[in-house]
Amino acid sequence: MGYFSDIIHGFKTLLTGMKVTGKYFFNARKEIITQQYPDNRDTLTFPERFRGRVDMPHNENNEHRCTGCQACEIACPNGSIEIIWDRVLNPETGKKKKAIEKHIYHLSMCTMCNLCIVACPTDAIVMTHEFELAAYDRSDLTFVLNKPGSKLMAGVEE
Amino acid sequence: MHGTERFTAAVHQWLLGMFSPGAAHIAEMVLTGLAYLAFFAVAGLALVYLERRIAAFFQVRLGPNRVGPFGLLQTVADALKLVAKEPIGTKKADHFLYSLAPYFLIISSLMAISVIPMGAGFSAFDIDVGVFFLIAVSSVGVLGILIAGWGSYNKYSLIGALRSGAQMISYELSVGLSLLTMILLVGSLRFSDVVQAQSDYWLIFKGHIPAFIAFVIFIISGTAESNRTPFDLVEAESELGAGFHSEYSGIQFAFFFLSEFINMFIISAVAATVFLGGWMPFHIGDLEGFNHIMDYIPGPVWFFIKTGFIIFLMMWFRWTFPRLRIDQLMKLEWKYLLPLNLLNILLMAFFVWKGWYL
Numbered sequence: 189m190g191y192f193s194d195i196i197h198g199f200k201t202l203l204t205g206m207k208v209t210g211k212y213f214f215n216a217r218k219e220i221i222t223q224q225y226p227d228n229r230d231t232l233t234f235p236e237r238f239r240g241r242v243d244m245p246h247n248e249n250n251e252h253r254c255t256g257c258q259a260c261e262i263a264c265p266n267g268s269i270e271i272i273w274d275r276v277l278n279p280e281t282g283k284k285k286k287a288i289e290k291h292i293y294h295l296s297m298c299t300m301c302n303l304c305i306v307a308c309p310t311d312a313i314v315m316t317h318e319f320e321l322a323a324y325d326r327s328d329l330t331f332v333l334n335k336p337g338s339k340l341m342a343g344v345e346e
Numbered sequence: 347m348h349g350t351e352r353f354t355a356a357v358h359q360w361l362l363g364m365f366s367p368g369a370a371h372i373a374e375m376v377l378t379g380l381a382y383l384a385f386f387a388v389a390g391l392a393l394v395y396l397e398r399r400i401a402a403f404f405q406v407r408l409g410p411n412r413v414g415p416f417g418l419l420q421t422v423a424d425a426l427k428l429v430a431k432e433p434i435g436t437k438k439a440d441h442f443l444y445s446l447a448p449y450f451l452i453i454s455s456l457m458a459i460s461v462i463p464m465g466a467g468f469s470a471f472d473i474d475v476g477v478f479f480l481i482a483v484s485s486v487g488v489l490g491i492l493i494a495g496w497g498s499y500n501k502y503s504l505i506g507a508l509r510s511g512a513q514m515i516s517y518e519l520s521v522g523l524s525l526l527t528m529i530l531l532v533g534s535l536r537f538s539d540v541v542q543a544q545s546d547y548w549l550i551f552k553g554h555i556p557a558f559i560a561f562v563i564f565i566i567s568g569t570a571e572s573n574r575t576p577f578d579l580v581e582a583e584s585e586l587g588a589g590f591h592s593e594y595s596g597i598q599f600a601f602f603f604l605s606e607f608i609n610m611f612i613i614s615a616v617a618a619t620v621f622l623g624g625w626m627p628f629h630i631g632d633l634e635g636f637n638h639i640m641d642y643i644p645g646p647v648w649f650f651i652k653t654g655f656i657i658f659l660m661m662w663f664r665w666t667f668p669r670l671r672i673d674q675l676m677k678l679e680w681k682y683l684l685p686l687n688l689l690n691i692l693l694m695a696f697f698v699w700k701g702w703y704l
């Protein structure tokens with residue numbers, strides 16, 4: 189009897205599949221997930237985990253959270269991140285400490301894989317929602333993420 | 347007399363008024379041919395549009411919606427683009443066969459369409475072996491696919507074409523036998539008789555259990571016949587490039603593409619005609635009032651509603667089921683569909699003998 193129960197089982201599973209897709213089809217009008225992009229450029233909504241280009245947020249005092257630990261540089265599978273750092277003297281403690289000079293990010297090599305963000309111990313970099321990234325010159329695709337004159341936010345290292 | 351019959355009679359009278367009987371006959375043939383060609387193009391484009399749109403809704407997208415209102419002109423634009431494109435073939439192709447292949451498909455689909463009645467007396471020719479003719483002619487199409495695969499000198503095309511051959515030989519049987527089951531009930535191979543037999547109940551209700559089994563088998567093997575997912579091993583984009591039409595471009599590609607959709611239309615039309623009553627309105631027993639209201643909807647509308655329903659069903663399959671492997675395909679036909687089909691014919695014959703139908 190395995191023969192006939194196979195057939196019945198087969199039809200059951202097929203109908204289950206059709207039920208799932210059918211539900212999507214008949215509710216499609218209500219919940220289209222794609223957006224009419226160039227038309228709604230001003231009102232675009234992004235899913236929370238959308239991955240645009242990598243950026244480093246600064247606060248109003250031009251301070252960032254990057255300690256120059258280079259974890260992101262090591263984590264990046266494509267070598268898109270280059271950290272140029274130096275040891276600077278801390279006037280308060282009198283000790284020399286690692287600090288970034290430039291956090292260089294090559295968008296041209298980045299695959300938006302999110303690994304650098306995960307690797308960063310101080311959450312200094314984020315994935316932005318910027319996605320219109322085309323440029324006319326390749327050199328326009330290299331960014332220095334820390335703003336000129338910026339410094340480390342106090343209390344990040346503890 | 348039905349509206350469609352009046353229409354054809356009026357055209358006949360009008361032509362007779364203008365020409366001698368012989369010339370009128372030729373003019374009628376030319377007109378019919380042109381009408382079918384136009385129908386072929388329009389239906390093909392409409393189906394491509396529908397498919398894309400429905401596929402989009404299954405995936406909760408919008409689909410083509412830019413060219414014309416609701417994107418209705420999208421496929422027209424695509425067709426124009428294809429016509430304007432340069433055909434690029436392979437150097438070592440067998441050029442004669444290579445260029446011949448698309449016409450096999452087109453002509454076989456056209457011939458198959460011509461026997462299906464779209465309304466009362468509204469088919470190009472109503473021969474007394476209509477169903478048989480349809481099965482015979484629709485399997486000529488596979489020759490086109492085989493020739494295309496052989497002629498284009500490309501291993502992927504050849505693999506695709508051979509798969510198509512295997513598939514067609516197997517599933518042709520199921521299509522034929524499931525239609526035969528219904529023919530047992532009607533007692534005639536002529537399409538107009540088949541439809542006429544359903545003036546009280548559609549055949550799927552008339553023959554209840556065996557008719558329903560035959561319907562399901564026909565839909566499965568019909569989907570396989572028209573090479574659509576889950577039976578699209580012939581093209582199998584993910585394995586074979588584009589399968590048998592990998593090497594075709596421009597207008598020839600458009601021919602293959604259109605004929606695929608027309609084949610889907612033919613299968614659906616046959617299913618609608620043989621199982622769901624063709625252009626016959628939906629009637630319930632002796633409910634006079636209800637039946638009269640249903641009669642007001644003209645035959646062709648009924649025909650297209652039913653065909654559309656089955657087309658939708660086939661599109662639903664396409665966006666739900668994964669593709670079968672070639673051995674699974676063979677197993678499904680020879681181990682399941684064929685024995686069931688033969689049993690089903692016996693069952694139907696027994697029911698007909700005992701008179702156990704509506």
Ligand code: SF4
Nearest residue numbers: 264298299301302304
């Ligand atoms: S997102 Fe991935 S590829 Fe881009 S910089 Fe970070 S680790 Fe490198």
Ligand code: SF4
Nearest residue numbers: 254255257258260308
């Ligand atoms: S961005 Fe984060 S991981 Fe990269 S150097 Fe700065 S602190 Fe370290």
